[in-house]
Amino acid sequence: MAFHEVRFPDDISRGARGGPERRTQIVELASGDEERNASWANSRRRYDVAYGIRRADDLAAVVAFFEARNGRLHGFRFKDWADYxxxxxxxxxxxxxxxxxxxxxxxxxxxxxxxxxxxxxxxxxxxxxxxxxxxxxxxxxxxxxxxxxxxxxxxxxxxxxxxxxxxxxxxxxxxDVAVRFDTDLLDITLDVERLGSITSIPLVEIRR
Structure with a gap:
C-alpha cells in the first residue's frame, strides 16, 4: 500500500463528524469495583465525511477521490477542522x-x-x-x-x-491527519431531487 500526499477536499471535510477514540478494557469485579486498563497507548481518530456533502458536485468529488485511492488501499491527508x-x-x-x-x-x-x-x-x-x-x-x-x-x-x-x-x-x-477510507463500498442513494447522497463515508486514522 502507499500513502498519497493529497488532502481530502476541505469544503467537504469542514462538515465532517468525528474525533479521537480510545480503547479501554473495563473489568467489573464481584465486589462491584472496576479495573480499567488502556489497550491503546495512543488515541485513534475516526470521522464520517458524509455530513459534508451538500451538492451533487460534492458527491462527484468524493466518488472521484475514493476511486483514486482504490477504496481502503491508499492513505491520504485529512484536515480535522476541530484540531489542526x-x-x-x-x-x-x-x-x-x-x-x-x-x-x-x-x-x-x-x-x-x-x-x-x-x-x-x-x-x-x-x-x-x-x-x-x-x-x-x-x-x-x-x-x-x-x-x-x-x-x-x-x-x-x-x-x-x-x-x-x-x-x-x-x-x-x-x-493534517493521515487517514484512509474505512470502507470499500460507497452506498449511494440515487435521488432525483437531491441528485444523490451517501449515508456514511467513514475514515480512520492510520497509525504506524
Missing part, C-alpha cells in the same frame, strides 16, 4: 507553541509533536503531516527563519547545525 493547529483554534501558530526537544549539541533531527494537557496530566501526539509553509521554529524562544528544513511527509525537522546543550527547541504549525 499547534495552538488554540482562535490563535495563529507561533514558533514557541510546542516544545519538540532540547538540544544536546549533537542531535540534529527533531519530531514535531503536540501536547494535550489538563491539570497535571498530559498526552503527547506525534505530528507526521505538517502543512507545507506553516511550520515555525524557535531556539531558546528566538524564532529561526533559516538553518533548518522540515519533511512534510514525516514531520521531522532537521537542523543544519545541532542546537546547543539545553537549548529549548520549539515549533508552531498547522497539520
Amino acid at each position: 493547529k499547534s495552538c488554540l483554534p482562535s490563535a495563529a501558530p507561533a514558533a514557541t507553541d510546542q516544545l519538540i526537544g532540547t538540544g544536546d549539541g549533537s542531535t540534529e533531527v527533531f519530531q514535531l509533536v503536540k501536547r494535550y494537557s489538563s491539570g497535571a496530566q498530559s498526552w503527547t501526539r506525534t505530528i507526521t503531516k505538517p502543512v507545507a509553509g506553516s511550520v515555525r521554529i524557535a531556539l531558546a524562544g528566538t524564532p529561526n527563519l533559516s538553518g533548518w528544513t522540515v519533511d512534510t511527509a514525516t514531520g521531522l525537522v532537521t537542523f543544519n547545525t545541532a542546537p546547543g546543550v539545553s537549548v529549548a527547541v520549539t515549533a508552531g504549525f498547522e497539520f
Whole structure:
C-alpha cells in the first residue's frame, strides 16, 4: 500500500463528524469495583465525511477521490477542522507553541509533536503531516527563519547545525491527519431531487 500526499477536499471535510477514540478494557469485579486498563497507548481518530456533502458536485468529488485511492488501499491527508493547529483554534501558530526537544549539541533531527494537557496530566501526539509553509521554529524562544528544513511527509525537522546543550527547541504549525477510507463500498442513494447522497463515508486514522 502507499500513502498519497493529497488532502481530502476541505469544503467537504469542514462538515465532517468525528474525533479521537480510545480503547479501554473495563473489568467489573464481584465486589462491584472496576479495573480499567488502556489497550491503546495512543488515541485513534475516526470521522464520517458524509455530513459534508451538500451538492451533487460534492458527491462527484468524493466518488472521484475514493476511486483514486482504490477504496481502503491508499492513505491520504485529512484536515480535522476541530484540531489542526499547534495552538488554540482562535490563535495563529507561533514558533514557541510546542516544545519538540532540547538540544544536546549533537542531535540534529527533531519530531514535531503536540501536547494535550489538563491539570497535571498530559498526552503527547506525534505530528507526521505538517502543512507545507506553516511550520515555525524557535531556539531558546528566538524564532529561526533559516538553518533548518522540515519533511512534510514525516514531520521531522532537521537542523543544519545541532542546537546547543539545553537549548529549548520549539515549533508552531498547522497539520493534517493521515487517514484512509474505512470502507470499500460507497452506498449511494440515487435521488432525483437531491441528485444523490451517501449515508456514511467513514475514515480512520492510520497509525504506524
